[in-house]
Amino acid sequence: MREILFGLCIAIAACAPAMSGEELVGTKAVDRPLAPSAELQDEKAINTNEPESKDLARQADYAEAMRNAAELQRVFDDKPVQFSLEGNYVQGGVVVGQTSPVATVRLDGDEVMVGADGKFIIGFGRDSALTALLVVTQVDGAVERTTLEIADREFPVQRIDGLDQSKVSGFTEEQLAKIAIDSEKKKAARQNTQANADWASGFMWPVKGRISGVFGSQRILNGEPKRPHSGMDIAAATGAPIFAPASGTVRLAEAGMYFEGGLVLLDHGHWLESAFLHMSRIDVDAGQYVEKGDVIGAVGATGRVTGPHLHWSVKWAGRLVDPQLLVPAEENVVN
Numbered sequence: 001m002r003e004i005l006f007g008l009c010i011a012i013a014a015c016a017p018a019m020s021g022e023e024l025v026g027t028k029a030v031d032r033p034l035a036p037s038a039e040l041q042d043e044k045a046i047n048t049n050e051p052e053s054k055d056l057a058r059q060a061d062y063a064e065a066m067r068n069a070a071e072l073q074r075v076f077d078d079k080p081v082q083f084s085l086e087g088n089y090v091q092g093g094v095v096v097g098q099t100s101p102v103a104t105v106r107l108d109g110d111e112v113m114v115g116a117d118g119k120f121i122i123g124f125g126r127d128s129a130l131t132a133l134l135v136v137t138q139v140d141g142a143v144e145r146t147t148l149e150i151a152d153r154e155f156p157v158q159r160i161d162g163l164d165q166s167k168v169s170g171f172t173e174e175q176l177a178k179i180a181i182d183s184e185k186k187k188a189a190r191q192n193t194q195a196n197a198d199w200a201s202g203f204m205w206p207v208k209g210r211i212s213g214v215f216g217s218q219r220i221l222n223g224e225p226k227r228p229h230s231g232m233d234i235a236a237a238t239g240a241p242i243f244a245p246a247s248g249t250v251r252l253a254e255a256g257m258y259f260e261g262g263l264v265l266l267d268h269g270h271w272l273e274s275a276f277l278h279m280s281r282i283d284v285d286a287g288q289y290v291e292k293g294d295v296i297g298a299v300g301a302t303g304r305v306t307g308p309h310l311h312w313s314v315k316w317a318g319r320l321v322d323p324q325l326l327v328p329a330e331e332n333v334v335n
Helices: 002-015 038-046 052-078 173-189
Strands: 084-087 094-098 104-107 110-112 119-123 131-137 143-149 157-160 210-213 218-221 232-235 241-243 248-257 261-267 272-279 295-298 309-316 319-321
Touching (some): 173 261
Parallel strands (some): 157 218
Antiparallel strands (some): 084 094, 131 143, 248 261, 261 272, 272 309
């Protein structure tokens, strides 16, 4: 829809006659003089002997463009888009919104991508503030401000022993260099996101198995307190197929990552991303588009693990959110 509006603006500008500063620009009157560019002045001088028929043709094109713009505005006026929000207003939750496709949406000052159908998604991190400000600005300048109340969550403590100590602390220079290289690969893969809102079709469980670790738990590894768990763990046998929980574009498909082992990053659009860790086999390549339910690889025990399982984490705009809140509870994995 943005592209349609932009195209109409270009078409109108291309065939519009010269306007004085007292005439209308778009739909608003301006009181400043409009200075033509040097290029336009040169073109006018060159075309002084232009036949009158060409001027009439330009006027006809201009009139047609104005009629098209008026028709598009009528469609917007006849079918107003209702603003709505639905989702989990909790730390680690995501909320889906609906507005006009030409609206601008900001969450706490950061711009949010809006799809061609007006849908958008926002997320709240594990330790997010308990309020957030959502500002929606319509194309006519109307502004709607909504203060979102975010519920606090308590997260469990998880102790894991028996890990290879070289994966926990006391890293050598060689190991630190490897970790740095891996970090740059992930950073580069996350520079862009697709415009398609593949998340809008919903999520399925990527693998069947027992939930062995939950999002947000405070982790103590080999007796050392570490960062909270970034996703959820699903225990399954090595070689069990991993399915794409939603469609998207593969941004990274890399075996041998220091902590993650076999790693796939899947971009679901609008900065929503799934990460799949510890894979024994990777069946996709970077840049490949996969459909919801496609096999992307297999469960493994690579990287920092004590046994075979899938670690599934989800980020929205760099904020870790709870993947378990994305899938239907009635389709829970086997416990």
